[in-house]
Every structure is written in structure tokens, then in C-alpha cells.
Amino acid sequence: xxxxxxxxxxxxxxxxxxxxxxxxKGYVVGFVLxxxxxxxxxxxxxxxxxxxxxxxxxxxxxxxxxxxxVHMIYFLHMNSKVEGGWSMLALIFTVLIxxxxxxxxxxxxxxxxxxxxxxxxxxxxxxQLPAAAPHMGHGTQP
Numbered sequence: 001x002x003x004x005x006x007x008x009x010x011x012x013x014x015x016x017x018x019x020x021x022x023x024x025k026g027y028v029v030g031f032v033l034x035x036x037x038x039x040x041x042x043x044x045x046x047x048x049x050x051x052x053x054x055x056x057x058x059x060x061x062x063x064x065x066x067x068x069x070v071h072m073i074y075f076l077h078m079n080s081k082v083e084g085g086w087s088m089l090a091l092i093f094t095v096l097i098x099x100x101x102x103x104x105x106x107x108x109x110x111x112x113x114x115x116x117x118x119x120x121x122x123x124x125x126x127x128q129l130p131a132a133a134p135h136m137g138h139g140t141q142p
Contacts, residue, residue: 022077030074037067 041060043049050056072078072091080088 026074030070033070033074034067037063037070 041063044056044059050059078087078091082088
């Protein structure tokens with residue numbers, strides 16, 4: 001028959017997946033963190049906690065970034081051990097490409113706005129036309 005002899009219970013499988021395994025506790029923790037990370041920015045906006053809207057916007061963006069990480073860990077089960085680290089490497093590459101594209105787009109739009117907006121010329125005074133030459137009518141000589 002077969003030359004392979006196995007001990008009882010040993011089927012030759014050595015799949016020791018050290019990745020994150022889903023559990024009800026993990027999903028509940030992720031859900032609670034998501035609710036908290038949603039409720040705090042909602043309170044910041046509705047309670048008008050900060051006078052400056054830019055401060056509120058940056059704080060909300062920070063909460064959004066943390067919530068993305070919570071979703072990736074607790075619901076997408078992404079960590080450095082899953083699939084031998086390839087999923088994490090793909091995520092890092094994707095984030096790098098998105099950051100490069102966003103930064104480049106913002107940089108181009110800023111420079112287009114700075115260089116192309118009418119009335120925003122920094123070297124010439126605003127609304128000043130060049131001096132017109134005296135009108136030379138027909139039959140008139142200087």
C-alpha cells in the first residue's frame with residue numbers, strides 16, 4: 001500500500017496559521033470601538049466644541065484614520081502574519097500610492113491656483129492697464 005506511516009491523529013498536515021482568528025469577542029470589541037470613534041466626532045461637530053472649524057476637521061480626520069485601522073484589524077483581520085505578510089505589504093503599497101497621488105494632485109492644484117488665478121498677480125498692481133497711446137485720428141499729424 002503506502003510507505004507512509006502516520007501516528008494516530010497525525011495526518012501530515014502542518015498548517016499552523018498564526019494569523020488572527022475571528023471570535024465574537026473580537027467583533028464586539030471592534031464594534032464598540034467603531035461606535036465610540038463615530039460618536040466622538042459627531043459630538044465634536046454637533047456640540048460646536050472647537051471655535052475653529054479647521055481644528056475640528058483635523059481632529060475628525062484623525063478619528064477617521066484610527067477607525068480605518070480598527071476596521072482593518074477587527075473586521076478585515078489584517079496583520080503581518082496573515083498570508084505570510086503579503087496582504088500587509090499590499091496594503092502598505094496601496095497606501096503609499098494613494099499618498100503620492102493625493103500629494104501630487106494637491107501640489108499641482110495649489111500651483112495652478114497660485115499661478116493662474118486672475119487678479120492674483122503679485123508683480124503688477126491690480127486693475128492697472130498700461131498707459132494708452134494718444135489717439136491719432138485720420139488726417140492728424142503728430
